[in-house]
Amino acid sequence: MNRAGFVLRDLALGVASLAALAIVSIPALSQVRMDSMRQACIGNYRFIAQASGSYSNDYAGSMWALSWRAGMRNPVSPFQFFSSDTEAQAFQAGLILRRLANLTDVQSPIPTGWMSPIGYSHTALMDYVNLPIPASYMVCPEDQARQRFVEGDFSQLPSNGGDSSSSNWRNPYSSSYSAGTYQWGPSRQTRVAVFGGTAPTPMWYPTSSDVSIWTVNGTSSINGVNGPKQSSEVRFPSNKVFMSDEYARHNGKTRYFAYQTAGQDLLFHDGSVRYFRTDSTNPGWDPSGASNRGNMTRRFSHTKKSDFWGKVDTGTQANFQAGWYRWTRGGLYGWDVPRLTSMVGKLPTASVIENEVDTSAATGAW
Numbered sequence: 372m373n374r375a376g377f378v379l380r381d382l383a384l385g386v387a388s389l390a391a392l393a394i395v396s397i398p399a400l401s402q403v404r405m406d407s408m409r410q411a412c413i414g415n416y417r418f419i420a421q422a423s424g425s426y427s428n429d430y431a432g433s434m435w436a437l438s439w440r441a442g443m444r445n446p447v448s449p450f451q452f453f454s455s456d457t458e459a460q461a462f463q464a465g466l467i468l469r470r471l472a473n474l475t476d477v478q479s480p481i482p483t484g485w486m487s488p489i490g491y492s493h494t495a496l497m498d499y500v501n502l503p504i505p506a507s508y509m510v511c512p513e514d515q516a517r518q519r520f521v522e523g524d525f526s527q528l529p530s531n532g533g534d535s536s537s538s539n540w541r542n543p544y545s546s547s548y549s550a551g552t553y554q555w556g557p558s559r560q561t562r563v564a565v566f567g568g569t570a571p572t573p574m575w576y577p578t579s580s581d582v583s584i585w586t587v588n589g590t591s592s593i594n595g596v597n598g599p600k601q602s603s604e605v606r607f608p609s610n611k612v613f614m615s616d617e618y619a620r621h622n623g624k625t626r627y628f629a630y631q632t633a634g635q636d637l638l639f640h641d642g643s644v645r646y647f648r649t650d651s652t653n654p655g656w657d658p659s660g661a662s663n664r665g666n667m668t669r670r671f672s673h674t675k676k677s678d679f680w681g682k683v684d685t686g687t688q689a690n691f692q693a694g695w696y697r698w699t700r701g702g703l704y705g706w707d708v709p710r711l712t713s714m715v716g717k718l719p720t721a722s723v724i725e726n727e728v729d730t731s732a733a734t735g736a737w
Contacts, residue, residue, distance in 0.1 A: 558702025654719035655699035
């Protein structure tokens with residue numbers, strides 16, 4: 372009996388010891404996993420940087436972007452010509468996705484009115500790399516919704532192939548990483564030829580209701596604005612963010628990037644990958660009017676609604692007082708990092724110009 376009691380006591384002590392070890396080791400294993408996922412994400416950025424450099428070398432210094440223009444012949448309907456850049460680039464992105472994913476025209480229709488440079492500019496680089504998709508190098512390993520698709524779970528595609536009004540078919544082919552504003556808008560406001568005269572180039576920005584809704588100074592599209600730009604136009608390549616994730620995913624709970632304490636690795640135009648907390652970057656200024664862009668002190672506010680791909684608090688939304696490095700940094704001429712040391716950790720203040728670079732300086736005016 373004493374021997375049995377001794378054995379049971381030892382067993383209890385063993386179980387308690389294992390429980391204690393689990394308490395200590397589980398957080399450590401979790402940290403190892405997070406570190407591993409982060410390194411894989413950094414590896415994606417480095418691959419993109421190398422491919423981007425090769426693209427630029429092969430295309431005379433041009434940075435990748437959707438490039439089809441109004442007036443080009445529609446390859447799907449050879450007797451028709453594209454009436455706008457918007458239409459042309461929607462077909463360009465859609466046909467790239469269709470070819471690399473081996474989809475039919477029924478499975479991947481070209482939606483009308485699709486502003487493809489905003490969310491699908493990465494297809495231009497994918498076309499250059501010419502690897503089949505789903506493409507792991509365009510998906511953060513912590514982006515669970517897209518990662519399942521990369522791993523072969525195709526259940527998120529509509530069973531009927533979708534229709535021209537649905538975005539479901541193409542969402543799985545979107546990227547975790549978004550390029551800077553050079554992909555879908557000018558770096559500063561100039562004038563372009565329109566109907567025998569000239570008009571100001573549209574300045575693209577998210578509306579106050581949601582970052583998925585865009586306004587263009589009163590018009591939906593002006594030809595000749597979007598498309599490839601020269602890498603030599605980047606004024607501060609080591610200070611200007613090239614690509615980033617809309618969500619910070621590698622430090623606990625997934626968070627929308629504009630939360631001050633959200634932090635993530637950022638890919639810069641010089642090819643470097645560096646970690647920054649959001650409130651260590653310049654807060655951005657409101658680009659929605661010439662007077663705002665002129666003094667560069669009015670801060671940009673916007674509302675972010677939760678979405679399926681970000682997997683954050685479905686059904687909720689949050690308001691933010693700054694665009695930070697993601698939206699409003701003056702295109703290729705802006706400056707994203709570093710923020711003034713004295714301002715790190717603080718909300719942006721309208722009366723303080725924080726390392727702002729006046730992007731109108733080269734021309735004298737917006």
